[in-house]
Amino acid sequence: MDLSVFNKQKLTKTCPHGNGEKKLLQSNTIDMTKTGVVYVCQHCGWKSLKWVGRCGGCGEWDSTVEEMSTGAGLGCKSVTLNRELPQPITNVQLLECPCIETGMEEFDRILGGGLIVGSAVLIGGTPGIGKSTLLLQVCQYISQKGYTTLYVTAEESVAQTKLRAERLSILSDNLLVVAETNLDFILENIHNTHPALVVIDSIQMIYKPQLESSPGTVAQVRQCAHELIVNAKSTGSAIFLVGHVTKEGIIAGPKVLEHMADTVLYFEGEKFQCYRILRVVKNRFGSTDEIGIFEMRKNGLLPVDNPSEIFISLGRRIIAGSAIISCMEGTRALLVEIQALVTRANFGIPERKVSGVDYNRVSMILAILEKRIGLKLGGQDIFVNIVGGVQVDEPAADLGIAMTIASSFKEKAISPDTVFVGEVGLAGEVRSVNQIEIRLKEAQRLGFKKAVIPKDNAKGIGKDLGIELIEVCYLSEAVEIIG
16 A cells, blocks of 8 residues: 555544544644655764754764655655565576676676676775776676676766777677666666666766755665665666765765675775775675786776786895785785885884784784894884785784894895795794695795795695795794894
């Protein structure tokens, strides 16, 4: 039953003092179509009847925006899936082709093997990082396989999109382009074209006419994303939603937007570097630890086949304060160069600057080096950097960080053919790490001759790795290697 029609009807009741007459109970009548003004937080969706400086839900300042509120479900008809009855999971029939390979190995890996039919992917990143370029290339690869793709540009005209497509050498009759911001027209275009892939660039520019609020507000983003995702589930068309990011680096709009999507991707990279990292934050069809590495060139984004080579300098000078570590990103091992600079502090309070690693982790390692090893680091300025702009978060990098700091402090270089793997505990012990063989095989493939690893990891490692293993139990044993 339509609730708006139901609530417009006036409730009646038989009068007990009359001869069966029915009188209207005006006091119980509620006008559900009455509109009003509410103030909605653009971070979490919290609502208030009056403007407040600080959100009562998430605590953000100056985040509430005036919006029009309609009692009858925001004044719009919700989209529902076709009704299905419960059935045993053993009777559920799978699709013959559950995923479509895009042709970009790096992109297929982070999606879980390819483009999942009916999935919803949310991708965010700073302006100019390459989101539109990447998705336009994906549309080209999918359309070349004979599938119809629809690219909805809400921020550019069709002519501007064609200029970028010509620069990227993207020409396919199966790639359809439309400049539209009205959600009703977008859904109509999807219904008429039956595409295998739909790209919405961007979701913050799409609006539903039945809502009174402006495009980009919480109500508009939530409702438009909901209807687009429900449409993808019911029709089988995979959909990519491009999201703007705030100055804090998170996707603008309500947090429920990330909950609704099947996969959430973030584009990372420095403005003055040509390499881009596509990191998985959420994935219902694969691992959340995978990353895709691309290189921005004149003809678009190209996958990097051997990412370890871009993070280390194979012909680098032998200097103090530089070491190579083997870290895991999903199912792939990466060799990364860590650099440290330790110099006497010129002012009263020494500086501590880190880039690419956790600051608190580095502070803990400094305390261990001073307490357990006896290095006097209290009056030193210390700078730690990961070469290439990659972010390393796993504890297996502890040993490499400690070795670079000790090397720079002692002014003694580390052998360039040595790789370090291990977690450092507060007692100065070197703890074991996971997937040690994958890390060592990657180091051996790139020509490294020695590997300093925890002694506990040496058990069960095959002798045919072709790399010399130096087993250590404590950090002091590893520091003795550099003298």
